[in-house]
Amino acid sequence: MAAPPLLLALDQGTSSSRAALFDTDGRPVASASAPLEIHYPADGWVEQSPTAIWESQRLAMSRLEQAITPEQRQAVISCGITNQRETTTLWKRSDGSPCGPALVWQDGRTADLCEQWKASGLETSWRAKTGLMLDPYFSASKIRWLLDHETTASSAAAQGDLCFGTVESWLLWQLSGGTIHATDMSNASRTLLMDLERRQWIDDACAEIGLPKQALPELRPCRGDFGVIQAGLPFAGVPIQALLGDQQAATLGQLCLKPGEGKCTYGTGAFLVVNTGSSIRHSDAGLLSTLGWTDEHGTPTYCLEGSLFNAGTVVQWLRDGLGIIGSAEEVNPLAQEVENAAGVMLVPAFTGWGTPHWDPSARGLLIGITRDTRRGHIARAALEGIALSVASLVELAEQAMEQSLGELAVDGGAAASDLLLQAQADSTGLRVRRPVHLESTARGVALLAGLQAGAISDLKDLVPNRSQDSSVFEPQQTLEQRQRWRQRWNDAVSRSLHWNG
Structure with a gap:
């Protein structure tokens, strides 16, 4: 008899990366993690290596795959990715090499730039369209800083070779072997570049920060077909069917x-x-x-x-x-x-x-x-x-x-x-x-992937179990x-x- 289906969650956080398996009731089955270093090069500056982010996530996946049984591995039917939001990465489309560090969501080096934008009257229109504040927290000013200070980024932009992505986009690029450059609407809503009501990229905002439109990831729903994990990687062949920012995933997981x-x-x-x-x-x-x-x-x-x-x-x-x-x-x-x-x-x-x-x-x-x-x-x-x-x-x-x-x-x-x-x-x-299990973030994106895979019919069916334990x-x-x-x-x-x- 075939083993019950399992759902894989890749949970890329600020200080570690996790890979976890859940059953279709959202109960944890197995998990593994790998640490991730954070760098503080100056007061208020917080950055990470994009390569280290990916290597940390791949290591967590490898550790999980090695820890489970062959039957459990065969039962994995769908994968979802959840991630630290706003953290900003630029890379070259031609070879996938990063254009500078990943500027972490906590990074405040663009405070002066945000103040300049406010002084020029941009905040009212951006807040109305995006629901966000004009703050270093969000991706827009981080992109502008990288374009201004990393010559590899500005050069790639001029040559039409630049890709922008928050962490889920970067991981999806790696997992798909560099074939898919996409994001989901939950993560895009944290960039200051997406119209919250229309759920489209804002051309004026992209122009203001100097980001070419061709550098933007394809904007997709949170559920859908995001390709499969490529051969040679842990969990190769598993379809990727959900992307979700970490806090939204935790809300869904709860x-x-x-x-x-x-x-x-x-x-x-x-x-x-x-x-x-x-x-x-x-x-x-x-x-x-x-x-x-x-x-x-x-x-x-x-x-x-x-x-x-x-x-x-x-x-x-x-x-x-x-x-x-x-x-x-x-x-x-x-x-x-x-x-x-x-x-x-x-x-x-x-x-x-x-x-x-x-x-x-x-x-x-x-x-x-x-x-x-x-x-x-x-x-x-x-x-x-x-x-x-x-x-x-x-x-x-x-x-x-x-x-x-x-x-x-x-x-x-x-x-x-x-x-x-x-x-x-x-x-x-x-x-x-x-709840008895505190990792609601991974659970949330696993459940969303399970919905897309057809293994879960309605999340409301799980609510009666919410208060147990x-x-x-x-x-x-x-x-x-x-x-x-x-x-x-x-x-x-x-x-x-x-x-x-």
Whole structure:
């Protein structure tokens, strides 16, 4: 008897690449990962090697293929790719060689360029068309920087030999043996180059950054035929049938299928995404309007998103910068050594603020220190700082939706911390639900690939199982305590703004 079908997810993240197998109910079967180095050549600069990104993903695929049985390998029927979004790569169409580094989503080197664009009056029209802010976070200014500073990029553009892509496009190019240059609408919606309503590239925006139209990837629905994994690669012959940005994939993986349902993923950053259905919701308070996913015909589901650039990086800093923990797993026990943070607050604006301030010149802040401050207070303040930052995003989303979220689904590596999630419940007043399996990102794109392959008929059929094996955190603070805590936090955040330069 044939083995039940399996779905392959390639999950390319900021600090690692994963390959994972799921069954058609979205249950994890096997996974493997490989690390990925991040480079910080100057203050606010964050970059990676495009070649290293691909090699890391290929290594994760190879490790997974070697770890599973021949029967499981034979049962893999479809592949989906999910990825760190906005991270920008340019390469030569003729030989696939990169034109400079990949500028990571956190990279802020284009802050001055974005300010110039704002001063020239571009922000209003770009925000209206794209749903995004004119910020270094998004791909447009990164492309312009590479064209201005990498001679191989400008030369390739002049010769008609340039390809632009975010990470999923770069991986698809590699997986297809250089035969497919395409992207999906969820990733394209994060570039500042796609009209959110028309779901088409914006000619004026491409002209403004100097990107030739022939360098753009083909814009496709999130589900469809993206070719097959080429011979000689792990999982050769498996059809690629879904592409999805990581935060949209996590939202789908958490089965946030109805308007008003939302999730927060705690990874390198923290990202709140709320389903708004078939309508584009706009926020005047700094939330982003973005495309969640599409069906095979390109019919969209839209979302509101709040973006916090630093979450897991705070824990990394406690380990690598301060040296008060030896591993990320030690932060929770250390924070539990104290009953509270004793007035200490850690504002995690290491590389600037995203939502709602959109201030690339903001910097991190540790405030409230006394002679009695201990390592545990700082560790607790770090976790609470992540939760309080997300609480501000939740408040803005509820205002834009004109309704309470009621419940917040959570995932990502830092969601393993009970202390963080209790702080999240206390700071928002919401019930917080953590699934037993935290890697919702890979699950989401696997489910989308399964839909396209015909192995899954309707994701709604999986919703009744959503609450099984979940941990739930209920708010324990009074409204008065929450408001006082949040006000003190807002005061601390205000001190971190407009700091650098």
